[in-house]
Amino acid sequence: MSVEALLARARARGLRVCTAESCTGGMVAAALTDIAGSSDVVECGFVTYSNAAKQQMLGIQAATLAAHGAVSEEVAAEMAEGALAHSAADIAVSITGIAGPGGSEFKPEGRVCFGVAAKGAQTRTETIEFGALGRDKVREAARDHALDCLDKAASRSDQ
Template structure:
């Protein structure tokens, strides 16, 4: 059921982006490429989806997206600040008009009192300006459930950003 909903949402996103001539990218940590997989599962996505960054380590976030080490050190990878920097970095390092970033604690381990399992930060940047941000606390769901819910949230944010974005001239 979840896969079907993801497919429908991803398909709608691709259709909306295609209609405006927009390209998409993803920058993923805890979802490990599942957002990119959801989009590229759909035939014909190559004219819309530019690239996906799977930046699981802090070094990858820094090397591939230009996330500042100082930001990572000050706030940690699972933070609003790093999610925003990842989304903006994905715009800067791609041809995309809209880029989503996902960073969180998918569990079952790795959580803390301050950053519990199920805490996920999302940011979606538009090349024409604006970064949307959402924090979700999914609670003690399974790793697979947290990741699946995170993909849905990321797709929703991209749909909103594409709706708000200007058509490419």
């Protein structure tokens, strides 16, 4: 999957996209906007590294954070839905994870949760265990997976 192909698919369908990123710190938005002419597809990007930013900028519920933690599919879903609600985009992808170093027995390094929200469609979430690849490689793998998620969403017939 190339970013150019993703942008072309979204453009052909008249879709605007946005990102809600935590552990990738804007890498997905940067990959999209590295392509000249992407402004007709890319609406915006939210970098919400702290829990406070997730709550203030995306409307993440304190109860969701308390019950599941920031690295969870529940928070990833709320991030994607919040990005959609706080923008004029048609599709939003979210990323929250533990790039490393570190992690815990319950949330190990390399665990990244993704959400995809689209107007008129059910929000989808998934967790990928990239493993302890090192911070840079986990972040790159998460960026690439999020771009793939956007590409799939732009290709779906229910968008």
